[in-house]
Amino acid sequence: MAEYYDAIIVGAGPAGSTLARSLQKRGQNVLVIDKQSFPRDKTCAGWVTPAVLDSLGIDAKDYRQGRTFQPITKFRIGMMGQAPVDNDHGNQPVSYGIRRCEFDHYLLERAAVDKALGTPVKQIERDGASWLINDRWRTPLLVGAGGHFCPVASQLGEGPGGHETVVAAKEVEFEMTPEQAESCEAQGERPELWFCRDLKGYAWVFRKGQYLNIGLGREDNHRLKDHLQAFVDEMKRQGRIPAELPGRFKGHAYLLYDHAERPLVDDGVLLIGDAAGLAYTQSGEGIRPAIESALLAADVISHARDTSAESLAPYGEQISARFGHRAMEGSGINLQLPDWVKTTVASGLMRSHWFTKRVVTEKWFLHQDVPTLKKAV
Known part of the structure; x- marks a missing residue:
């Protein structure tokens, strides 16, 4: 007989682990499934704002013990092919x-729930009013937290490969x-962001102590490797990154909020x-939205009378209230320039x-104008 859980979360990243912890603290029996074992490598530039730490209730002094935690007080912003601008944001870190x-493993360990790690989801079946996963676990509520290619997303529509604009990054x-x-x-307290001249993406050089992160993302994957190679060559020429880079560049994909068409509940x-x-549409940053969506979802789930789409609908309403209504095709400002x-x-x-x-760094990347989301976690 399949083992029963109040909720099963597919994906053990920041969104999944935050939701799991929040539901467990509300007395729910939760299972988290992930195809990878933790700790695991995750393709991401990797920074979090003070708002994320506050929402999660993370003590910075505790977290930095034995982990990489690079304070950021400056940013270098530029367009490829022209001189950059250096901005100082003061003595207090604006991000880390x-x-x-390390970060994902830390959050997952805080969640005192059952975990099936290193376990791919191979089977999702609707069985009456519940879901049957891998013919092993049963639940009335299935949550997709497994990133762009999450298998749960296909239960709500086309899933990966639909008509949405996908950002590809390496x-x-x-x-x-x-x-x-x-x-x-490259300086640790000053990440570098370099925008493509066609405005379809940006690259970065981000030093975190002894670690260095280099990458480039674009709204489409057309000639992504060529754009990346040109950027890397230029950074090497300027001496901003080492001449010899170990290993291969890893890729990942994600959707920008304004361009995504996936329904959120059913x-x-x-x-x-x-x-x-x-x-976030302007920056592609996903950790804060992931954390906040999990906190909003936990609140809705805990107050819902059942797991029907009608009962879960307030989650979509709260997402729109928090992040704005998604831009529809043909709407918004189009200057036709x-x-x-x-x-x-x-x-x-x-x-x-x-x-x-004020705009690129503080508004688009740090979202300093958005108040911290305070929910039980």
Whole structure:
């Protein structure tokens, strides 16, 4: 006979582990399933804002014990092919560099729930009012938290491969040798963001102590490798990154919030984090939206009278209230400007200290204008 759980969460990343912990503290019996064993490598530039730490109730002094925790007080912003702008945000950190292998494992360990790690989801069946997973576990509520390719997403529509605009990214993170660390021009307290000239993506160089993360993401994967190689070559030429990079660049994909079309709930099923397509549209940052979606979902689930789509509908309403209504095709501002005009305007803005600091960094990447979400976790 299949083992019963009040909720089964597919995906043990920040969204899944946060929801699991929140539901467990509310007295629910929860199972988390992930195809990978933890700790595991996760492709991500890797930084979290103070708002994320506050929402999760993380003590920074405790977290930094034995883990990478790089305070960020500055940013270097530029458009490829022109000089960058350096901005100082003061003495207090505006963000922190983390390694996802450490951060995700830390959050998962805090969740005192049953876990089936290193276990792919091979079978999802609707059996009356419940779901049967791998012919082994049964639940009335199935939550998709497994990223863009989460198998639960297919239960709510087309899933991966639909008509949505997908951001494709490639990056590498490695521990530098003492010689590389000494000669590397990148500074830990000042991540570097370099926007593509066609405005379809950006690259980064992010140092976290002895670790270095380099990557590039674009709204489509057209010539992604070419864009990445050109960026890496230029950074090497400037001495900003080591001449020899170990290992291969790893890829991942995700949806931007305004461009995602996935429904969030249906009878007995709900999506959170990247599985729901919640990454911030301007920056592609997904950790804070993942955490907040999990906290909102936990609140709705705990107050729902059952797991029907009608009872879970407030989750979608709260997501819209928190992140805004998704842009529909044909809506919004479309200036219909030629690409060269857009590039010229952007090129000038990327030379502005005010714009790169107040808009690009503080609004688009740090979301300092958005109050911290406080929910029980």
